[in-house]
Amino acid sequence: MASLVELFKEKDSNVRESAARALGNQSALSDTIMAAFVELFKHEDWRVRSSAARVLGNQSTLSETTVASLVELFREKDSSVRSSAAEALGNQSALSETTMVAFVELFKDEKSNVRSSAAEALGKQSTLSETTVASLVELFKDEDSNVRSSAAIALGKQSALSDRTMAALVELFKDEDWRVRSSAARVLGKQSTLSDTTTAALVGLFRHEDRRVRSSAARVLGNQSTLSDATMAALVGLFKDEDSNVRRSAAEALGKESTLSETTMAAFVGLLKDEDSNVRRSAAEALGKQSTLSETTMAALVELFKEKDSNVR
Numbered sequence: 001m002a003s004l005v006e007l008f009k010e011k012d013s014n015v016r017e018s019a020a021r022a023l024g025n026q027s028a029l030s031d032t033i034m035a036a037f038v039e040l041f042k043h044e045d046w047r048v049r050s051s052a053a054r055v056l057g058n059q060s061t062l063s064e065t066t067v068a069s070l071v072e073l074f075r076e077k078d079s080s081v082r083s084s085a086a087e088a089l090g091n092q093s094a095l096s097e098t099t100m101v102a103f104v105e106l107f108k109d110e111k112s113n114v115r116s117s118a119a120e121a122l123g124k125q126s127t128l129s130e131t132t133v134a135s136l137v138e139l140f141k142d143e144d145s146n147v148r149s150s151a152a153i154a155l156g157k158q159s160a161l162s163d164r165t166m167a168a169l170v171e172l173f174k175d176e177d178w179r180v181r182s183s184a185a186r187v188l189g190k191q192s193t194l195s196d197t198t199t200a201a202l203v204g205l206f207r208h209e210d211r212r213v214r215s216s217a218a219r220v221l222g223n224q225s226t227l228s229d230a231t232m233a234a235l236v237g238l239f240k241d242e243d244s245n246v247r248r249s250a251a252e253a254l255g256k257e258s259t260l261s262e263t264t265m266a267a268f269v270g271l272l273k274d275e276d277s278n279v280r281r282s283a284a285e286a287l288g289k290q291s292t293l294s295e296t297t298m299a300a301l302v303e304l305f306k307e308k309d310s311n312v313r
Contacts, residue, residue: 016051029059038069046078053081057088067092071102079111086114090121097129104135112144119147123154133158137168145177152183156190166191166198173205173213185216189223199224203234211243218246222253232257236267244276251279255286265290269297 029037040052053073056066073085086106089099106118119139122128128136139151152172155161161169172184188194194202205217218238221231238250251271254264271283287297 013047016048026058027060029055031063034059034063034066038066041069041073046076046081049073049076050078050081050084053084053088057084057091060091060093062089062092067096067099071099074102074106079109079114082106082109082111082114083117086117086121090117090124093124093126095125100125100129100132104132107135107139112142112147115139115142115147116144116150119150119154123150123156126157128155128158130162133161133165137165140168140172145175145180148172148175149177149180149183152180152187156187159192161187161191163195163197166195167201170198170201170205173202173216174208178212181213181216185220188220191223192225194221194224199228199231203231206234206238211241211246214238214241215243215246215249218249218253222249222256227254227257229261232261232264236264239267239271244274244279247271247274248276248279248282251282251286255282255289258289258291260286260290265293265297 034056037052037056041049043049043052053070056062056070062070067089070085070089073081076082076085086103089095089103095103100122103118103122107115109115109118119136122132122136133155136151136154140148142148142151152169155165155169166188169184169188173181175181175184188198188202199221202217202221205213208214208217218235221227221235227235232254235250235254238246241247241250251268254260254268260268265287268283268287272280274280274283287293
C-alpha cells in the first residue's frame with residue numbers, strides 16, 4: 001500500500017487516479033498509511049490533495065488528528081479540494097460540534113459546489129444542533145438550486161423539526177426548481193407528525209398553479225397517521241383537479257386512512273369512473289382497505305370487473 005501512496009506523486013493524472021481508486025476500496029487503512037495521506041495535503045498539485053482527501057473519506061473511522069487536518073483543507077484556495085474535504089468528513093457518523101461549526105462556515109463559500117458538499121455532509125449526521133439547522137434553513141435562500149436542494153435533504157434525518165423549519169420547507173414547495181420542491185417534500189414526508197400550522201400551509205398549496213406542487217402537498221399529508229376532517233375534506237376536493245396525477249395523489253393519501261366517512265367513500269365511488277385508469281385503481285385500492293362498505297359502494301366496485309385495464313380489475 002505504501003507503494004500505491006507514492007503513486008499519488010506521479011505526474012500522470014491517470015496513474016494517480018488509479019492509485020486513488022485502488023486505495024479507496026480498502027475499508028481499513030493503517031495509521032501509517034493514513035498519516036502518509038495527510039502528508040499529501042501539502043502537495044503542490046491540488047489534484048493530489050483532493051484525491052488524498054477522497055481516499056480518507058472512504059474510511060469509516062478517522063482519528064481526531066486526521067479530522068482536524070481535513071478541516072484545515074476548508075481554507076484551501078482550490079474549491080475542489082475544499083469540496084473533497086467536506087465530502088470526506090461527511091462520511092463520519094458522528095462529528096464534533098467544532099467540526100460542524102466549521103462546516104457551517106463553508107455555507108459562506110464563494111463556490112456553490114462547496115456549499116452543497118457542506119450541506120450534504122451535515123445531512124448524514126443523525127443529530128444537528130438548533131444553530132446548525134437554522135443555518136441550513138438560511139441556505140434555502142441560496143441562489144444555486146443544487147445548494148437549496150442539498151440543504152433541504154440535509155434535514156431529512158432529523159426526527160422532529162420545529163414549526164419554523166417546517167414552514168420554511170413548505171415555502172420550498174414554491175421553488176422554481178422541481179428538484180428543490182421534491183427534496184422539501186421528501187423531508188416533510190418523513191415527519192411522523194405535522195403541526196396544525198404546517199398542515200394548513202400544505203392544504204393551502206392545493207390551490208397552487210403548478211400541478212406538481214399540488215400533488216406533492218397531497219402526498220406529504222398522506223404520510224400522516226391521522227388527518228382531521230377538514231384536511232380530508234380538502235383532499236376530497238382534489239378529486240376534481242384537472243390533473244390526473246393530483247387526483248391520484250389525493251386518492252392515495254386518503255387511502256391510507258383506516259376509517260373513511262360515508263361522504264368520503266361516496267366521493268371515492270365517483271372516482272371509480274375517472275377517465276384515468278391509474279386514478280380508478282387508486283380509488284379501488286383505497287376502498288378495499290375499509291372494513292365496512294355500503295351496498296352502493298360494493299356495487300360500484302363490482303362494476304370494475306368489466307374494466308379493460310387488468311390492473312384496475
